[in-house]
Amino acid sequence: MDPKSIIERRIRTAERELVGLSHRIHAHPELAFEEIRASDWVARHLSEAGFEVEHGCYGLPTAVRATVGSGPLHIAVCAEYDALPQIGHACGHNVIAAAAVGAGLGLAGLADDLGITLTVLGTPAEEGGGGKVLMLERGAFDGLDAAMMVHPAAAEMDAMPGSAVSMFDVSYRGRPAHAGAYPERGLNAADAMTVAQVAIGLMRQQTTRGDRIQGIVTEAGSAANIIPEASRGRWVVRSDTLSELAPLTTRVQRCFEAGALATGCDLSIAPAGPDYADLRPDPRLLALYRTNAETLGRTFADMPGGAVVGAATDMGNVSHVVPTIHPMLGLDCAPAVNHQPEFTAACITRAADRAVVEGAVAMAWTAADLAASSRTGRS
Numbered sequence: 390m391d392p393k394s395i396i397e398r399r400i401r402t403a404e405r406e407l408v409g410l411s412h413r414i415h416a417h418p419e420l421a422f423e424e425i426r427a428s429d430w431v432a433r434h435l436s437e438a439g440f441e442v443e444h445g446c447y448g449l450p451t452a453v454r455a456t457v458g459s460g461p462l463h464i465a466v467c468a469e470y471d472a473l474p475q476i477g478h479a480c481g482h483n484v485i486a487a488a489a490v491g492a493g494l495g496l497a498g499l500a501d502d503l504g505i506t507l508t509v510l511g512t513p514a515e516e517g518g519g520g521k522v523l524m525l526e527r528g529a530f531d532g533l534d535a536a537m538m539v540h541p542a543a544a545e546m547d548a549m550p551g552s553a554v555s556m557f558d559v560s561y562r563g564r565p566a567h568a569g570a571y572p573e574r575g576l577n578a579a580d581a582m583t584v585a586q587v588a589i590g591l592m593r594q595q596t597t598r599g600d601r602i603q604g605i606v607t608e609a610g611s612a613a614n615i616i617p618e619a620s621r622g623r624w625v626v627r628s629d630t631l632s633e634l635a636p637l638t639t640r641v642q643r644c645f646e647a648g649a650l651a652t653g654c655d656l657s658i659a660p661a662g663p664d665y666a667d668l669r670p671d672p673r674l675l676a677l678y679r680t681n682a683e684t685l686g687r688t689f690a691d692m693p694g695g696a697v698v699g700a701a702t703d704m705g706n707v708s709h710v711v712p713t714i715h716p717m718l719g720l721d722c723a724p725a726v727n728h729q730p731e732f733t734a735a736c737i738t739r740a741a742d743r744a745v746v747e748g749a750v751a752m753a754w755t756a757a758d759l760a761a762s763s764r765t766g767r768s
Contacts, residue, residue, distance in 0.1 A: 418472030421514035453511025458500025481541030491749025545719035551668025575616030585648035
């Protein structure tokens with residue numbers, strides 16, 4: 390039996406196990422850097438499959454490194470498992486984790502025969518914490534020839550158009566006063582935040598199609614009759630590339646400086662995590678994956694007007710140093726899209742369960758194809 394047939398048989402034999410893992414992670418959502426149960430479940434599945442597993446590595450308690458094989462071609466498959474506040478797995482990281490484990494199970498017994506060293510990396514905190522960025526800086530991706538993962542979405546795409554992103558926390562400190570009797574004695578921190586938001590709104594006219602500026606105010610006073618002493622918020626700036634992100638971030642932060650200048654409040658701006666780089670899919674890997682996915686019957690959407698803009702992933706940072714792919718698995722759930730409660734529900738449907746298995750097979754087949762082409766190149 391050829392290696393691809395063996396891979397598919399092994400993954401489909403483990404379908405119940407993989408779908409069970411996906412549903413279990415979905416039922417117990419954990420936020421960034423708090424994925425204690427999910428990372429443990431991923432580590433246990435891989436350990437039972439014969440991988441050499443480190444759980445709690447690279448200075449991150451919920452990071453996982455599981456390796457099998459000793460071939461010259463070193464391939465990594467990435468698992469994500471963090472959830473979003475309040476709406477749980479509305480980005481489908483349960484599907485990502487289970488598909489990564491599935492790809493590992495499919496390749497585990499064949500790695501040496503294929504000439505592969507396979508590493509499954511459990512990467513925490515994709516939703517803003519930049520787990521892969523931290524792991525990249527600490528050597529997790531050193532020496533790799535390729536890295537891959539799959540991600541659920543409303544429609545099938547071979548390449549997610551990933552933007553560059555900067556996230557930061559903003560706080561103003563003013564002076565409280567009685568809002569009715571002595572308003573002149575106060576410095577209004579809520580007004581400072583309002584001035585900044587108005588400035589950002591006006592600035593949007595001069596931004597490009599790929600730029601996004603978004604934020605939430607998390608504190609702006611406690612009583613209507615008290616001049617707010619403090620205000621706080623978290624803001625995200627997105628652009629097509631890192632080189633375009635830097636000047637846009639500077640312009641946005643100057644809007645917050647305007648709020649401080651207008652009100653007399655003190656301003657503090659602090660990074661809320663590492664910057665995410667734009668995603669650069671590797672064309673060779675992408676072609677292999679797409680062929681394999683289509684062989685499994687998956688159909689890629691023709692995106693109107695080109696690619697969707699504004700999404701981001703810390704896999705983008707990996708793609709700047711290692712040949713990388715990050716295809717999207719369609720769940721046939723439109724109009725529900727990522728980061729909506731309706732998408733949370735879509736991530737444990739039959740379509741999502743099918744995506745777990747077929748995403749695993751497509752990645753494992755792509756690894757096998759890459760190994761075969763590498764052997765031909767070495768012969």
